[in-house]
Amino acid sequence: MAHGFRIVENAKLDARNTFGVAARAPMLVEVADAAALPELFGYGMLREGPVLVLGGGSNVLFAGDPQGVVLALGAQAIAIVEDDGDTAIVRADAGVEWHAFVLWTLGHGLAGLENLSLIPGTVGAAPIQNIGAYGIEVRESIHAVHAFDRRDRSVVRLTPAECAFAYRDSVFKHDPDRYVVTAVDFRLSRTPHLRLDYAGVGDELAAMGIESPRPSQVAEAVCRIRRRKLPDPAVIGNAGSFFKNPIVPAAVADALHAAHPKLPMFRTGDEATRKLSAAWLIDQCGWKGHRDGDAGVADSHALVLVNHGRATGADLLALARRIAASVRERFDVAIEPEPRIVGAVW
Numbered sequence: 001m002a003h004g005f006r007i008v009e010n011a012k013l014d015a016r017n018t019f020g021v022a023a024r025a026p027m028l029v030e031v032a033d034a035a036a037l038p039e040l041f042g043y044g045m046l047r048e049g050p051v052l053v054l055g056g057g058s059n060v061l062f063a064g065d066p067q068g069v070v071l072a073l074g075a076q077a078i079a080i081v082e083d084d085g086d087t088a089i090v091r092a093d094a095g096v097e098w099h100a101f102v103l104w105t106l107g108h109g110l111a112g113l114e115n116l117s118l119i120p121g122t123v124g125a126a127p128i129q130n131i132g133a134y135g136i137e138v139r140e141s142i143h144a145v146h147a148f149d150r151r152d153r154s155v156v157r158l159t160p161a162e163c164a165f166a167y168r169d170s171v172f173k174h175d176p177d178r179y180v181v182t183a184v185d186f187r188l189s190r191t192p193h194l195r196l197d198y199a200g201v202g203d204e205l206a207a208m209g210i211e212s213p214r215p216s217q218v219a220e221a222v223c224r225i226r227r228r229k230l231p232d233p234a235v236i237g238n239a240g241s242f243f244k245n246p247i248v249p250a251a252v253a254d255a256l257h258a259a260h261p262k263l264p265m266f267r268t269g270d271e272a273t274r275k276l277s278a279a280w281l282i283d284q285c286g287w288k289g290h291r292d293g294d295a296g297v298a299d300s301h302a303l304v305l306v307n308h309g310r311a312t313g314a315d316l317l318a319l320a321r322r323i324a325a326s327v328r329e330r331f332d333v334a335i336e337p338e339p340r341i342v343g344a345v346w
C-alpha cells in the first residue's frame with residue numbers, strides 16, 4: 001500500500017454492505033492514512049467524478065452500481081486528547097467500528113454513548129446520519145468533526161453548529177460530495193447522566209435485577225433489547241431501521257391519535273411538531289413478516305427490510321416504495337428511508 005492508500009479496480013461491494021446485495025465499483029480506494037486525501041483528490045477521477053465514501057455499509061442500499069470512485073477509510077486510532085478530570089475529549093478515526101468505540105469509552109470510565117450501543121457502522125458515519133437510539137442522538141456528545149473539504153482541498157474542523165445536526169440529518173447529507181469525514185471528537189463525562197425512560201430501557205434493567213445502573217449496564221440493557229428486536233446482519237442481510245420516524249405538524253398528529261389512540265407519538269423539542277412511530281404505521285398496514293421473493297420485512301420489526309438471500313437492491317427498493325405508498329394511502333403520512341440509496345432516486 002503506497003502513500004497510505006490502495007486502489008482496486010472493478011471491485012465487488014457485496015461484502016461491504018450489510019444488505020449483502022451485489023454491487024461493483026469501477027474503482028475502490030482503501031485509505032489507511034487520511035493524510036493521503038489531498039494527494040488522492042488531486043488525481044483526475046477523484047478530482048472530477050463522483051465519490052462515494054463507504055464506511056461499514058450499514059446505512060446504504062445499492063439499488064444499482066455506483067458510477068464513480070468508492071472511498072473506504074480504514075484508520076483505527078482512538079485517543080483521549082483533552083482531560084480535565086470530569087470530562088474528556090476523545091478522538092476516534094472514521095474507520096473505527098462504532099460499537100467497539102462505545103465499549104472503549106465505557107472501559108475508560110466515560111459516559112454518554114451507552115444508549116447508542118450495538119448500532120452497526122463506523123465512527124465516520126455517526127455524524128453524517130446523526131445516529132440515534134433510545135432517547136439519545138450522537139450530536140449531544142460530538143465536540144467537533146474533522147474532515148477533508150473536497151471543494152477547497154483543505155483539512156477542516158467543524159463545530160456542532162457548522163454540522164447543522166437535525167433528526168437523522170446533517171450538513172454532510174445535504175452536501176454529500178463536499179466533505180470526507182476523517183475523525184470525530186466526542187466530549188464525554190465521568191459523571192453519568194443516564195437516560196432510562198425510553199423504549200423499555202428501565203424495564204430491561206429491572207428485568208436484569210439492576211436498580212442503580214452503571215453506564216456499562218445501560219449499554220448491556222440496550223444490547224439485549226436490540227438483539228431481541230433487530231435481526232443480525234451477519235445472519236440475514238439488513239440495514240437496521242429502513243424508515244425514519246415521520247415528523248408532522250402537531251395538529252396532524254393529534255388528529256391521527258384521535259382516530260388511532262394506540263399510535264405512539266413523541267415530542268421533538270418543537271411544540272409545533274410531533275414524531276410518529278413509522279414501525280407502528282407500517283405494522284398497521286400489514287407488512288411485518290411480508291416477503292416478495294427474497295426481499296422482505298423482518299418478522300420481529302416492521303421497520304427492518306431484509307434480504308433473504310438473493311434479493312437485489314432494486315428488489316428491496318421496490319418493496320420499500322410499496323410500503324411507503326401504503327402508509328401514505330392509509331394515514332396520509334409520508335415516510336422516508338434512512339439509508340442512502342445509490343443507483344436510484346427515492
